[in-house]
Amino acid sequence: MEEGSEFQQVFKMMRLDSQEADTPLFGDDDDDATALKRKSKIKHPLATFFHLFFRTTAIIVYLLCEILSSSFIFYMVTIILLLSCDFWTVKNVSGRLMVGLRWWNQVDDDGKSHWVFESRPATSKKVATNSESRIFWLGLVVCPVLWVIFVFSTLFSFNFKWLGVVIMGVALQWANLYGYVRCKVGGKTDLRRLATDYLGSQFFKRAMAKQQGP
Secondary structure (H helix, E strand, C coil): CHHHHHHHHHHHHHHHHHHHHHCCCCCCCCCHHHHHHHHHCCCCHHHHHHHHHHHHHHHHHHHHHHHHCCCHHHHHHHHHHHHHHHHHHHHHHHHHHHHCEEEEEEECCCCCEEEEEEECCCCCCCCCCHHHHHHHHHHHHHHHHHHHHHHHHHHHCCCHHHHHHHHHHHHHHHHHHHHHHHHHHCCCCCHHHHHHHHHHHHHHHHHHHHHHCC
16 A cells, blocks of 8 residues: 555656646747737837927927918927937937937047947847837938928928028937947948948849849
8 A cells, every 4th residue: 555655646746747847938838929929019118109209299390380370489499499309319218228229429538539339239138129129210210301301392492491490400310310320230330331332232133133134
């Protein structure tokens, strides 16, 4: 009887061990749907909201200012404040939180100014989600293009009183775009050489395709 009870105890222990062995560790039981949900989740909703709020509001105010009122000074100051808030928010908050990039200027001990472009290490546990990355880059690229269009529309319509405002919009938003592109491709990378290499490769591919054609 004692041998039978010992055998049953050993069998129970083996059964428990097998159940524990079948239990996945460190969240390995997440299926593809759960992984996809995590990648598409917005981890920083407040930063995402203000990343788009200031720049979108500045564009809307610029488009509707002459329809709503004829007070040029009020709307000029409002747009400049919105653009300034957008520049500070994108440069110091949303870029770091949403995509893990940041850039700034620092002065060394010799009094020389240096631009620093950093990106989050690939080994970091904090990975940017696909949704936040798309929202960040979409807002970062589209809005500066719109301000360039506003510059040409101001020139062609001879509405020169708004020229200073739209040029400021171009300068502030293109500065952030340039800084984050440098962070993305590498701070020491020459963007002109990178663009030249890309165009050269595209031209080479087209030439090879024409030679292989009938």
